[in-house]
Amino acid sequence: MAVNSSKDQLLTPELLSQLDRMELVSRKIFRGRMKGERRSRRKGQSVEFADYRNYVPGDDLRFIDWNLYARLERLFLKLFLEEEDLHFYALVDCSRSMDFGEPSKLFYAKQLAAALGYIGLCRSDRIRIEPLGSPLAQQAPVLRGRKSVWQMLGYLNQFPADADAPFESSLKSFCLRNSGKGILVLITDLMDKAGYEQALKYLIARDLDIYLIHVLSRAEIDPDLKGDLRLIDSEDGDAREITVSTRLLDRYKDTLARFIQGAREFCSKRSITYMMTSTDRPVDRLISRYLRQRGLVR
Secondary structure (H helix, E strand, C coil), X not given: CCCCCCCCCCCCXXXXXXXXXXXXXXXXXXXXXXXXXXXXXXXECCCEEEEEEECCCCCCHHHECHHHHHHHCCCEEEEEEEEECCEEEEEEECEHHHCCCCXXXXXXXXXXXXXXXXXXXXXXXXXXXXXXXCHHHHHCCCECCHHHHHHHHHHHCCCCCCECCCHHHHHHHHHHHCXXXXXXXXXXXXXXXXXXXXXXXXXXXXXXXXXXXXXXXXXXXXXXXXXXXXXXXXXXXXXXXXXXXXXXXXXXXXXXXXXXXXXXXXXXXXXXXXXXXXXXXXXXXXXXXXXXXXXXXX
8 A cells, every 4th residue: 555665655564554453533523424434422323222312202203112111101212323424634734844854844744644544544534635835735635435545645745845825824725615524633843933823713713623733853852053053944034143052052942842832732722632743753653652642543
């Protein structure tokens, strides 16, 4: 199922062997459009019995348990768990700042989106992956079933590394174009001079189960810099001359820690599951351990 045998493949055979045993899980209850391969917590009319409730006039008589009535002389309705599918969205930040690190944050984000998308496709969920800030987002296909894996990977490999649309307008555009409910995973470094707060509010207004994966490179978390440097902002080209010292690095790390904590608190107050990860953490470990602990997969 992997695209090639190079180190740049998004889904390796080793990763695929783990993903085949997983499924995406929503903490909210959504009404699916088609029959899927999962069970909903919403009571419905499928074959798996869930519970009883008292009969009230107007209920469908076909679901009365007449055996129970014969014993108790009271009318009870049988309730069932209904099968449903799930709509899964993955939004990949394709801004210039994501094209940094080894592997780049963008490659890591695409690999994570591919892995989660594959899990959903194997369970017949509806999958939509979009590159934030790129016109390519307008062409994002809605995929379903294992047969769509190659199409998903081909689409992901087209994602650019130089999208220049602001974070806020990109998320606003997504919300205007997509009305489906389900799980949304936003994979981004949150690096936008205009901030991320207003942008995330567009998602919060939607009835979605939202996860924010904050991706940073090891070089950003623990930079190995010395001496006189000229730093250039990859987003807008702004340049600044600096002299790197121990004191300056300590200030940088303190600022980064406060930025991460601020994002975590912002998300926590708004029912967004936040997680920060480094690109040197293997994607399989991120999914099987950390995202499983946070309830996204099982």
